[in-house]
Amino acid sequence: MSREQIVTGAADMIRRRGLNATSIREVAKHAGTPLGSTYHYFPGGKTQLAAEAVQWAGGTVSKVLTAKLRKGPVDGLRAFFALWRQIVTESGFQAGCPVLAVSIEENASPQALVAAADAFRAWTGQLAASLEEHGVAPGRARSLANLCVSAAEGAVAMCRAERSIDPLDDVAAELTALLQAATEDPEMRHTVHNRG
Amino acid sequence: MSREQIVTGAADMIRRRGLNATSIREVAKHAGTPLGSTYHYFPGGKTQLAAEAVQWAGGTVSKVLTAKLRKGPVDGLRAFFALWRQIVTESGFQAGCPVLAVSIEENASPQALVAAADAFRAWTGQLAASLEEHGVAPGRARSLANLCVSAAEGAVAMCRAERSIDPLDDVAAELTALLQAATEDPEMRHTVHNRG
DNA sequence: GCTAACCTATGACGAGCGTTATAGCCAGAG
DNA sequence: CTCTGGCTATAACGCTCGTCATAGGTTAGC
Numbered sequence: 001m002s003r004e005q006i007v008t009g010a011a012d013m014i015r016r017r018g019l020n021a022t023s024i025r026e027v028a029k030h031a032g033t034p035l036g037s038t039y040h041y042f043p044g045g046k047t048q049l050a051a052e053a054v055q056w057a058g059g060t061v062s063k064v065l066t067a068k069l070r071k072g073p074v075d076g077l078r079a080f081f082a083l084w085r086q087i088v089t090e091s092g093f094q095a096g097c098p099v100l101a102v103s104i105e106e107n108a109s110p111q112a113l114v115a116a117a118d119a120f121r122a123w124t125g126q127l128a129a130s131l132e133e134h135g136v137a138p139g140r141a142r143s144l145a146n147l148c149v150s151a152a153e154g155a156v157a158m159c160r161a162e163r164s165i166d167p168l169d170d171v172a173a174e175l176t177a178l179l180q181a182a183t184e185d186p187e188m189r190h191t192v193h194n195r196g
Numbered sequence: 197m198s199r200e201q202i203v204t205g206a207a208d209m210i211r212r213r214g215l216n217a218t219s220i221r222e223v224a225k226h227a228g229t230p231l232g233s234t235y236h237y238f239p240g241g242k243t244q245l246a247a248e249a250v251q252w253a254g255g256t257v258s259k260v261l262t263a264k265l266r267k268g269p270v271d272g273l274r275a276f277f278a279l280w281r282q283i284v285t286e287s288g289f290q291a292g293c294p295v296l297a298v299s300i301e302e303n304a305s306p307q308a309l310v311a312a313a314d315a316f317r318a319w320t321g322q323l324a325a326s327l328e329e330h331g332v333a334p335g336r337a338r339s340l341a342n343l344c345v346s347a348a349e350g351a352v353a354m355c356r357a358e359r360s361i362d363p364l365d366d367v368a369a370e371l372t373a374l375l376q377a378a379t380e381d382p383e384m385r386h387t388v389h390n391r392g
Numbered sequence: 393g394c395t396a397a398c399c400t401a402t403g404a405c406g407a408g409c410g411t412t413a414t415a416g417c418c419a420g421a422g
Numbered sequence: 423c424t425c426t427g428g429c430t431a432t433a434a435c436g437c438t439c440g441t442c443a444t445a446g447g448t449t450a451g452c
Contacts, residue, residue: 002399016302020217023439034400039441041399046440096300100350103357104292104300106212117357124363146354146366147347154296154350155342161299161313167320170342178374198429219409230430235411237429242410393452400447409438417430422423 003041005031011053014098016091019050019108044111050102051111057098058119065126073130074179077148080123081172084156085165093163096156124149134183144182148175199237201227207249210294212287215246215304240307246298247307253294254315261322269326270375273344276319277368280352281361289359292352319345330379340378344371 009031013022024046028035042048064083069076087095099119102112124145131141151171158167205227209218220242224231238244260279265272283291295315298308320341327337347367354363 017304018214018216018301020214021301021304024441025439034402036400036402036442094302099357100353101300103353104297105214105217106290108213108217113357117359120354120357120363143366143370146351146363147370150350150354150363150367151343151347152350153353154346154348157296157299157349158316158342158346161295161309161316163313167316167342167346170339171346174339174343178370220411221409230432232412232430232432395452396450398447398449401445403443403445405440405442407439410436412435413433415431415433417428419428420426422425 002031002033002037006033006038006041006049007052007056010049011057011098012095014050014053014101015057015087015095018101019105019112022050024049047109047111050109051115054099054102054112054115054119058115058122061119062122062126065123069126069130073127073134073136073183074176076127076130077175077179078172080127080148081152081168081175084152085168085172088156088159088168089165093160096160097153100153100157120149131179131183136182140182144179148179151175198227198229198233202229202234202237202245203248203252206245207253207294208291210246210249210297211253211283211291214297215301215308218246220245243305243307246305247311250295250298250308250311250315254311254318257315258318258322261319265322265326269323269330269379270372272323272326273371273375274368276323276344277348277364277371280348281364281368284352284355284364285361289356292356293349296349296353316345327375327379332378336378340375344375347371 006027010022010027013027013030024038025035027049028038038049039045042052044051061080061083064079065076068079084097087097099116102108102116103120124142127148128138128141128145131144132138136144152168155168155171159165202223206218206223209223209226220234221231223245224234234245235241238248240247257276257279260275261272264275280293283293295312298304298312299316320338323344324334324337324341327340328334332340348364351364351367355361
C-alpha cells in the first residue's frame with residue numbers, strides 16, 4: 001500500500017535530516033507517489049504525517065523490545081543497542097532516531113512531539129517493567145530505564161558527529177554491566193545511594 | 197560587539213529549533229543587526245555562522261567543566277547536569293543543546309558537524325582526564341565519559357518531549373553514583389566486566 | 393456500459409529561504 | 423574639511439516550501 005510507504009519513507013528522511021528539512025515533496029518522490037496523494041492520505045498535512053512517522057518508528061522499536069525482553073532486561077538492552085548500531089553503521093553515520101529528531105525542534109509539530117513522548121515512555125516503561133520482574137525496586141528501575149534510553153539516543157548522535165561507532169559501543173558495555181549488577185546483586189536493586 | 201551577538205543568538209535559535217529551521221534573517225532580527233551585516237561578518241554564509249555558533253556553545257560548556265572538574269569528576273558531572281537542567285527548565289522545555297541539534301541533521305553544514313564533533317570530544321576528554329587523575333583506568337575513563345555525555349544529551353531531549361525534568365534528574369543521580377563508585381572503589385576502576 | 397468512489401496528475405498560491413549587489417551612512421585619519 | 427574604509431540599508435535573484443484546487447483516470451458493483 002502506498003500510504004505505508006509514505007509513512008516509512010517520511011520516518012527515514014526525518015531520521016537523517018530532521019523534521020524541518022524533510023519536505024512533503026521529497027517524501028512523495030521517495031515513496032514513488034504523487035504529491036497530491038500525500039494530502040489525500042494525510043488531510044492533516046505535514047503535522048499528521050510527522051506524527052504517524054514517529055508513531056511508526058516508536059512502535060517498531062517497541063516490538064523488538066517486547067520480543068527480546070522476554071529473555072530478561074540485559075538481553076533486551078543488548079537488542080536495543082544492536083538496533084541502533086545497525087542503523088548508524090549501515091547508513092554510514094547518516095541516520096539516527098526520528099523520535100529524537102522531532103523532540104528537539106521547537107513548535108515543529110505538536111502532534112509529533114506527543115508521539116515522541118509516547119515512544120520514549122513506551123520504551124522506558126517496557127525496560128523498567130522487565131527490571132522490576134527481575135527484582136529491581138520500582139524507583140530504581142525507572143531510573144535505570146531512563147538512563148538506558150537517554151544514553152542510547154545521545155550516543156547515536158555522538159556517533160554521527162564523530163563518525164565513529166565507539167561512543168555507542170562504550171555506552172552499551174557500561175549499561176550492560178550496570179544492568180547485570182542491578183539484577184544479580186541484591187544490594188544494587190534499590191534507589192541510588194549518595195555513596196557507591 | 198554585534199558579531200558576538202549574532203553568534204550567541206544563532207546558538208540560541210539552533211538550541212530551540214534546530215539548524216535548518218534557523219534562518220539568517222531571524223538571527224539578524226533577534227540580534228538587532230541588519231541582514232547585510234550577517235554576510236559582512238560571516239562571508240562563509242550560514243555554514244560559517246552555524247559552525248561558529250556550535251563552537252561557541254561547546255566552548256562555554258568546556259569552560260564550566262574546566263572550572264568545576266578541579267574539585268573532582270563528580271563535582272564536574274554535577275555542574276554539567278546542573279547546566280543542562282537550567283537550560284531546559286528556564287526555557288520551559290523549549291531549549292536543548294545546539295551541538296546535538298547540528299549532529300543529527302544530515303548535510304546541514306559540514307563545518308558545523310566538525311565543530312560538533314570537536315565539542316563532544318572536548319567534553320568527554322576533559323571528563324575522562326579527570327577520572328584518570330582520580331585513579332580510574334584509561335579505557336574505563338573514556339567509557340564512562342562517553343556514557344555521561346551521551347546520557348545528558350539524550351536526557352535533555354527526552355525531557356523536552358515529555359515536558360518533564362525527571363529523565364534528566366534520574367540520569368544525573370545514576371551517573372553520580374556510578375562515578376563515585378568508580379573513583380572510590382578500587383575494584384571498579386578497570387574495564388567493565390561481564391558480570392558485575 | 394454506467395456510475396460512483398477512490399486515487400492520480402498537474403499546476404498554482406503566497407511565503408520564506410540563502411545569497412548577492414549596490415547605494416548610503418558615518419566615524420576617524422590626514 | 424576631505425577622504426577612506428568599515429558597517430548599514432534596501433531591494434532583488436532564483437528556489438523551495440506547505441497547501442489547495444481541479445481535472446483526469448481507473449476500478450468495482452450493478
